[in-house]
Amino acid sequence: MSRTAHSTPIDAAPVLQVQGLKTHFFTDEGVVRAVDGISFSVAGGETLGIVGESGSGKSVAALSLVRLLDESCRIVAGEVRFQGRDVLAMTTEELRSLRGGGVAMVFQNPMTSLNPVLRIARQLVETMVVHQRYDVDAATVRSVNLLGRMGITAPGRAIRSYPHQFSGGMRQRVVIAMGMSNEPALLIADEPTTALDVTIQAQILELLRELNRDFATAIILISHDLGVIARVCARVVVMYAGEVVEEGPTEALLADPRHPYTWALINAVPRLDRHEPGARRLTTIGGTPPDPLNHPPGCRFAERCPFRIEQCARHPDLLDVGPGRKSRCWVAQAGGTLAGHRREASPAMAQSASTGFAQTHATLLARGERLLEVRGVTKHFPVPRQGFFEPHQVVHAVDGVDLDVAQGETVGIVGESGCGKSTLARLIARIHAPTAGSIVFAGQDISNASAATIRPLRRRMQMVFQDPYSSLNPRMTLGETLGEPLRFHGVTHGTAETAERIAEILELVGISPRAVRRYPHEFSGGQRQRISIARALAVRPDFIVADEPISALDVNIQAQIINLLVDLQERFGLTYLFIAHDLAVVRHISDRIVVLYLGKVMESAATDELFAAPLHPYTRHLISAVPIPDVAAERQRRNLPLTGEPPSAIEPPSGCRFRTRCPIAQPICTERDPALAVHHGRHEVACHFPGKFS
């Protein structure tokens, strides 16, 4: 079965037509031109993707379509027609009937888009009754049917629940059910899966595809992830700095981008299906998007563009560059191609070959000295008791994990949220103390050592955190943040030496040393993450635990940070424990990968081996769930949908923890917990039937 967007019968008449839409924010500093003249149309039953990085105006554009804008934000020009009717001229009453009736919206955060104090039934029924197409009884019956259609088990019972009783994926299904309840002609989904795990994301995307096929609902899917778009959408619009820079059929656009920005987006993400050994760096573009207060007069991408020519000083129009394809680029319009520049355009590639660091790192890796040895480490968090007579309960966050990390190695840890990967990182960094088990770092058992005993080792082990906005103290300047560990560990003495070392590290991570007096809020997310890395590096550690260091960043910034991590590793012989939920990224950076599920290791193997021949059914599902931004490649992949959601970590399933979702579970899986055993070489798996699932 192919998993790519397939064509549904498309009505000739467009459902939605947008012409020259401009949405501006009026601020004291000036006019922020968030959406600056975009045009596109969506035919009945069509699937359109809108892609762009944060700040490109894609969400504001979506909100403008149904006029759900803030006070300070106004549509200043253009036309939006929904089924021929002018949306911008509608009265409040007409808009209300449009929003729930003709157009439905699904937002990113399923945790906040449902009212927490109302039962699901009430919210669903209300949506239908308000538009006067159903009475309460009919609406209730329909709600149950809809929830069932959205893949919610036992919908009759689910409908009487409150939103907090549902997981994120389930809530997103309810939100989509709400959207679909009035049979809209158009569903606008703004990053609907960004907050969800990859397996749940695959389920939701599949659901969107089915809705499009079965009800001929047109879909606008907004995402920063080209892989997500490729799975659902037949056509893509790429936005940059408030403009549409490219438009075209998904397959053609991904295979042969006609705008350098699209090209950069495609090449910045590591590919799950294509891994060139030795190519440790990704293609990135420099610079940042232009200030929306003051767009440059010429091409808005010119400053960052590797294909820039003289003509780019003039602003290009969005013109046809092929059948169904449009581009806002002088080079592409002149018939130039970007595909040929693939990979070669990366300056970092050439640099890596020329430095001797890579060799040094390889020798270090070859020695294989063990730096970290984790045995049976367990962490149980107590849960507040429900009532006075209720039993004490614990969350089995990490349950008997074994892990070895050799000097110079990068070990990736993957798993869905709640699998215990962040807790494991915090145990190793000894932010938490383990309930049981041992953690030996550099030959010293740190599992129950006192803070004073660990303190000297802290210099050797540092951590990089996920959220660039909360990982830096907002009240300390850059210099204070970096100076603190230096002075504390006595790495530097005196102000001058400290300042010198700070400048040195900042240089290393690509931040101007002049910025030492600035506060964290003055930096962008990517810069903050660089500072976070600088803080970890300041005391010259040899081991860094990175807990999802790139998952909060845009793809181009992600690629820059990955390259930085690789550079630093080769230069200083660093050892990484790299935690992420993005398999493509983990595959790209890691030498070895450990797959966690509900606090236990399911499988552990060298990266190439794990992806070539995964033995555990969970690993197979996980790999299959990752969308690839290549329609042709997607078509050839096998679809292994993983149903259901991870069970509760408070009462984990008996026997094998994965058995409740495992397609090949047998009675023995309920009775006995499979131990993590060597299958061959260093490939370990915890399954009664390794490799039997295909």
Added chain:
Amino acid sequence: MSVGYRALESAALGRPSKRRRWTRRYGLATLGGGIIAIWVLIAITAPLLSPYLPDTVDVVNRLEPPSWTHWLGTDALGRDVLTRLLYGSRISLTTGFVVVLVSAAFGTLVGGIAAFARGRIEEIIMRVTDLVLCFPPIILALAIAAALGIGTTNTIIAMLVVWWPKFSRLARGLVIVQRSQEYVEAAHVVGLNPSRILMRHVLPNAVGPLIVLVTLDIGNAIITFAGLSFLGLGVVPPTPEWGSMVAEGRELVDQWWVASFPGLAILSVVLGFNFLGDGIRDWLDPKSRRR
């Protein structure tokens, strides 16, 4: 999206000119600081400002309305209201300052330690806090003050005992929020000792709401102290003090000046501290300072 809104928000605060920006940000704070400074000056120089003494009884001229001889009129015993107001600032300001600042410092530290230490220490500290909180503050302060004996110092001590728990409750909540921030975890990974993490990373980021409570509470403390004085604790009658002046004038509806002017004085101090507190909070926050 959120980035866009943040930019918008910062933009909306605007920067038409440097001077206007400063006025908008710190104008009220300066006004507040000015009011407080004036009152402090008055407290110090009270004898020089008035020809009368605060406790000179003049029964012939009792309850006179404001006039050129008595700008703010006289009270039931014929004492000059303005003079008593000026002298009264000494005790009122002192009690307000001392009670709130000392209990805020103590409460914050105790609450911070509770939230940071967790486990048994937290349990003990918070139960003690709850124990104090569950008595009506005036009654508890009354009992303590009565046990210690009448007098300004004893009353202040009694108020301190009942005053700190609200700060420790608030501080604990704020510190718990901070504790789970990644920069606090990062400080742990660096190996800093807990006291340093608390003082350097946690408290500075938790201080905003505390400052607001402190500034709102100074007026509250002045009024409570007045209440205690009214009940016969605190200051001994002839001593001028704003709270007891209001209390004395409470039933004199026709002689509005007796209670109104000390009331206005309390209001001005409370407002002054509020403005000043807002300004300090903004100034401490690098985000709004650098804008």
